[in-house]
Amino acid sequence: xxxxxxxxxxxxxxxxxxxxxxxxxxTHDFTAIALSAAPVPSLxxxxxxxxxxxxxxxxxxxxxxxxxxxAAALNHQGWHAIEGPxxxxxxxxxxxxxxxxxxxxxNAFLNPSVKAILCARGGYGAIHLxxxxxxxxxxxxxxxxxxxxxxxxxxxxxxxxxxxxxxxPMAINFHHPDSLLSPSCKALIALLxxxxxxxxxxxxxxxxxxxAVAPLRGGNLSVISExxxxxxxxxxxxxxxxxxxxxxxxxKIQRMLYRLKLSGVLSQLKGLxxxxxxxxxxxxxxxxxxxxxxxxxxxxxxxxxxxxPIGHAAxxxxxxxxxxxxxxxxxxxxxxxLTPLP
Amino acid sequence: MLSHTTPFLxxxxxxxxxxxxxxxxxxxxxxxxxxxxxxxxxxxxWQPIIMPHALGRTGSFSGSAAERLCDLTxxxxxxxxKAILCSRGGYGAVHLxxxxxxxxxxxxxxxxxxxxxxxxxxxxxxxxxxxxxxxPMAKHIAVNxxxxxxxxxxxSLLRGNPxxxxxxxxxxxxxxxxxxxxxxxxxxxLSGLVNTPFDALRPxxxxxxxxxxxxxxxxERMLWQLKLSGVLENLAGLITGxxxxxxxxxxxxxxxxxxxxxxxGYSYPRAMGIPIGHGSHALPLLLGSxxxxxxxxxxxxxxxx
Numbered sequence: 001x002x003x004x005x006x007x008x009x010x011x012x013x014x015x016x017x018x019x020x021x022x023x024x025x026x027t028h029d030f031t032a033i034a035l036s037a038a039p040v041p042s043l044x045x046x047x048x049x050x051x052x053x054x055x056x057x058x059x060x061x062x063x064x065x066x067x068x069x070x071a072a073a074l075n076h077q078g079w080h081a082i083e084g085p086x087x088x089x090x091x092x093x094x095x096x097x098x099x100x101x102x103x104x105x106x107n108a109f110l111n112p113s114v115k116a117i118l119c120a121r122g123g124y125g126a127i128h129l130x131x132x133x134x135x136x137x138x139x140x141x142x143x144x145x146x147x148x149x150x151x152x153x154x155x156x157x158x159x160x161x162x163x164x165x166x167x168x169p170m171a172i173n174f175h176h177p178d179s180l181l182s183p184s185c186k187a188l189i190a191l192l193x194x195x196x197x198x199x200x201x202x203x204x205x206x207x208x209x210x211x212a213v214a215p216l217r218g219g220n221l222s223v224i225s226e227x228x229x230x231x232x233x234x235x236x237x238x239x240x241x242x243x244x245x246x247x248x249x250x251x252k253i254q255r256m257l258y259r260l261k262l263s264g265v266l267s268q269l270k271g272l273x274x275x276x277x278x279x280x281x282x283x284x285x286x287x288x289x290x291x292x293x294x295x296x297x298x299x300x301x302x303x304x305x306x307x308x309p310i311g312h313a314a315x316x317x318x319x320x321x322x323x324x325x326x327x328x329x330x331x332x333x334x335x336x337x338l339t340p341l342p
Numbered sequence: 343m344l345s346h347t348t349p350f351l352x353x354x355x356x357x358x359x360x361x362x363x364x365x366x367x368x369x370x371x372x373x374x375x376x377x378x379x380x381x382x383x384x385x386x387x388w389q390p391i392i393m394p395h396a397l398g399r400t401g402s403f404s405g406s407a408a409e410r411l412c413d414l415t416x417x418x419x420x421x422x423x424k425a426i427l428c429s430r431g432g433y434g435a436v437h438l439x440x441x442x443x444x445x446x447x448x449x450x451x452x453x454x455x456x457x458x459x460x461x462x463x464x465x466x467x468x469x470x471x472x473x474x475x476x477x478p479m480a481k482h483i484a485v486n487x488x489x490x491x492x493x494x495x496x497x498s499l500l501r502g503n504p505x506x507x508x509x510x511x512x513x514x515x516x517x518x519x520x521x522x523x524x525x526x527x528x529x530x531x532l533s534g535l536v537n538t539p540f541d542a543l544r545p546x547x548x549x550x551x552x553x554x555x556x557x558x559x560x561x562e563r564m565l566w567q568l569k570l571s572g573v574l575e576n577l578a579g580l581i582t583g584x585x586x587x588x589x590x591x592x593x594x595x596x597x598x599x600x601x602x603x604x605x606x607g608y609s610y611p612r613a614m615g616i617p618i619g620h621g622s623h624a625l626p627l628l629l630g631s632x633x634x635x636x637x638x639x640x641x642x643x644x645x646x647x
Contacts, residue, residue, distance in 0.1 A: 092593030093559070124559045127566050226563045228537040230570035251402075251433045255534045258436045262538035285401040 024190065025183035030309060031200040032183055032317060034190035040342045043164050043323055044116070044144045046194025049078040051115040054108035055171050057087040057095035059150040060123015062172075067120055070171035073181055074118070077189055084108060087120055094125045102129050109133075109140045116192055120171040122149025127223075130157050130232055138163070144192060146170065148316065149246075152219030156227050156234040159217060159322035164340060166191055167219050167242065167310070168318025188318040191340075199317055201308060201335040206294045209329050210303030213341060214270035216325035218242035220311075225256040228263070235260055237268030240327050242319065244275030244311030250283040250292050257296050271327040272297065272304045273337070276311030303329040308337075350523070350630035351472045353425070353453045355502030358387040360424040363417035364480065366396045366404035368459045369432020372481060373397055376429050379480035382488035383427075386497055393417060396429060404429075407437040414438060414463075421450040425500060429480040431458025436531075439466050439540055447472060453500060455479070457624060458554070461527030464629050465535050465542040468525060475499060476527050476550070476618075477626030496626045505628045509616050509642040514602040517637050518611030522578035524633040524646070526550035533564045536571075543568055545576035548635050550627060552583030552619030558591050558600050565604050574604070579611045579635040581644070584619030611637040613644075 024032040039046065047053070053074055055067060071081035084104030089096030108117045130153060133141070138161055145151075145158055146166040158165040168188045175181060181189075187197050217239040218224055224234045224243075235241060245253060260266040277289040286292035290306040297304060305327060309315035319325065320340035328336040356362070362383050364376055376397065380390035393413035395405040404410060417426045439462060447470040454463055455475040467474045477499075478492040485492075499505055525547040526532065532542050532551075543549065553561060568574040585597040594600040598614045605612060613635065617623040631646040 093591060094593065124563070127563060127570075131570065222560075222563075226533070226567045227570070228567070229541070229573075230567060232570065233537070255433070255436060255531075259534050259536065259538060262436075262440060262535065262540065283402075285403070 022190065024186045028202065030202070030315070030317070032187050033198045034187065034195040035198055037196040039194055040323070040340060043320070043340060044142055047079055047115050047192045050080065052080045052082060052113045053116045053118055054082055054084060054111070054114045055087060055118050055120055056084040056104040056108050057120040058101050058105050058129055058154060059095065059119075059125040060121050061090040061093060061095045062087055062120050063090050065121065065172055067171045070118065070174035073174045073185065093123060095120070098128045101125065102132050105129060105133070106136065109136050109143070114143065116144035116146065118171055119145070119147030119151045119154070122147065122151050122170065124150050126150050126153040127226070133157055146188065149220050149312065150223055152223040153227065153232070155219050155321050156224060156232040159234055160232045162322070164320050164323040166318050167321050169316050173316070184316045184318060191318055191320060196341070197318070197339050199337040201305065203331065203334045204306045206290050206306045207329050207331065207335065208304040209331050210271070210301070211326070211328045212240055212271035212303055213324055213326045214238060214240045215323065216240045216242060216319060216321055216339060219244070219321065221245045221253065221256050222248060225259065228259065235265055237265050238270055240271035240273060240325055241269050242273040242275060242310065242321070245277050246312040247279040248277070249281050250286050250289050253277065253289055254292055254296065257293065261296065266297065267300055269302050271302050273308050273310070273327065274304065274306045275308050276313040278312045303327055305329050305335040308335065348471060349632070351448060351451050352631070353451045353473065356388060356424055356500045359389060361389045361391050361422050362425045362427055363423045364390055364392045364396055364427050364429055365413045365417055366398075366429045367410050367414055367438060367463060368404065368434035369402065369430050370399045370404050371397055371429035375480040375484045378484035378487060379427065382483050382493060385488065391423065402432070403434045410434065411438050411441050414442065415445060418442065418447060418452075419445060419450060423452060425453040425455065427479065428454070428456030428460045428463070431456065431460050431479070433459050435459050435462035436534065442466055443469070443539065455496065455626070458528050458620065459531055461531040462535065462540070464527050465532060465540040468542045468630055469540050473628055473630035475626050476629050478624035482624045492624045492626070499626050499628060505626070505631065505633070505644070505646040507625060507644045509613065511639060511641045512598070512613070512615040514598050514612070514614045515637050515642065516612040517639065518579070518609070519634065519636045520548060520579040520611055521632060521634040522546060522548045524548050524550065524627060524629055524631055526581070526629070527552070529553045529561060529564050530556055533567065536567065543573055545573050546578055548579035548581065548633055549577050550581040550583060550618070553585050554620040555587040556585070557588055558594050558597055561585065561597060562600050562604065565601065569604065575608055577610055580605060580613070581616050581635065582614045583616050584621055584623060586620045611635050613637050613642040616642065
């Protein structure tokens with residue numbers, strides 16, 4: 001309880017609170033507190049009672065996936081969840097043709113009553129839609145878009161047009177009733193309501209101390225790496241970069257980070273959040289992917305937090321990309337992340 | 343960055359007695375392969391020099407980055423060494439690029455030979471405006487003790503003869519002719535250098551691509567990067583080599599089918615299924631040379647006069 005108060009006081013000093021805080025999770029592994037904060041004008045509007053959210057499938061196919069839990073959980077919040085007409089279409093591994101997937105996403109953007117878009121799942125295929133989305137006016141795309149993994153391509157799209165978006169759990173990650181809702185999904189709901197999330201994580205021996213406030217960018221490393229040199233490049237100097245991946249061996253992760261190093265961007269980051277790197281085969285050159293990354297960034301001085309529970313694992317803490325975040329890494333007290341910040 | 347019209351430096355042809363360094367910039371070399379390849383070089387009247395760390399091992403690499411850098415720096419700078427044969431690919435050449443880019447690569451320019459992970463070194467040389475040879479390494483040269491088309495074609499190129507290849511037609515080819523600078527290599531390796539000073543995936547070139555053990559969707563994603571950046575549309579020509587160790591997926595029955603679909607909207611000549619890449623085919627390509635790609639219903643020719 002003392003620790004919580006201390007954390008809250010620290011958080012209140014850096015945010016612009018209007019009063020209450022909700023504890024979403026508090027155990028030794030991580031703490032997630034939703035703080036009420038003054039609305040940030042440049043962010044998409046928070047959801048209010050009765051607002052509509054669209055569930056769309058821009059990438060992998062969803063046949064046989066139970067997406068009803070997500071709709072039920074969102075409706076339980078007083079919102080109105082609708083499914084895009086093509087979300088159960090199937091073309092090979094994709095949730096329909098390019099035009100099917102584009103239709104649902106464009107409609108969700110263009111429909112003024114839709115206030116947020118929750119992606120059903122990742123997989124592969126979001127990249128097919130980016131160029132066609134270019135023609136949408138900024139006023140249409142200025143709403144919350146939620147997802148991760150392959151959906152990192154859509155975050156890159158949104159962020160490239162100065163619109164913040166939420167890297168977090170998707171429709172397939174929801175459970176219902178409310179008692180089964182994970183801390184990650186509860187935190188997502190808090191962010192959609194306009195709250196600020198304050199995460200406290202334990203010490204990791206590889207962490208590098210420091211403090212940064214900067215735009216948070218990134219997501220799935222394989223996906224965002226393939227957007228380098230395109231108009232949707234998310235790996236920008238001066239940002240706090242978030243990276244996670246699944247099923248990639250250490251040498252491929254290293255190759256992607258070498259690209260970042262050789263392009264000059266790695267040395268100009270303000271911070272690095274190393275999320276989950278799951279299902280990586282054992283490697284004879286490095287004990288772990290975090291060890292390999294630590295070696296690669298050893299010549300720089302920005303704060304680095306390792307093993308942050310974001311990515312393809314049981315816990316996937318939602319964060320706001322394309323908006324400022326703060327990252328504080330302390331060798332004694334651990335890691336604090338505040339997202340979003342004005 | 344050099345434009346696609348800047349003429350590249352062509353290394354001097356090999357003479358009797360020319361020294362050829364054998365290096366291992368990435369993975370661990372198989373000693374018998376290196377020894378047989380060295381013998382093949384001697385039989386051609388050249389003098390192979392196995393560099394000090396070429397036969398070492400450190401984890402999955404032939405040596406530490408410092409050791410590999412030491413051998414390659416010496417081989418690149420020493421004017422007595424007239425060609426550099428890489429023993430094999432693997433992974434790790436990328437570790438050397440930043441340091442190698444700071445040395446004088448042009449004064450004693452020489453042919454560097456290899457492919458797969460060695461595409462990273464081809465990218466380095468391309469950035470410096472020097473031609474290099476995407477071609478057989480120790481294990482390919484060693485097949486049948488040098489009595490194979492890859493090695494014979496390599497020797498011809500090293501002696502300064504023109505490059506001239508002919509290939510069978512492929513149903514997904516697109517006819518046409520183009521003369522432009524030849525570039526490319528392993529797509530995963532080259533994708534890993536996009537937006538760096540060693541970016542070899544440039545518009546206006548005839549691009550050759552091959553890969554191994556990459557699923558169709560990952561190769562598609564790499565090509566989407568080129569599409570979204572405008573490079574894919576503005577190539578002078580496209581040559582797809584062998585894509586090995588992958589499975590048909592729910593969307594495409596073959597890599598070629600996917601690549602054809604992605605490039606159908608363009609008009610430059612497209613030659614598919616060219617037998618160059620992993621496996622036993624490593625016919626040499628003179629990267630950086632002004633090359634004429636000609637695709638007709640009868641077949642494909644690739645000529646650098």
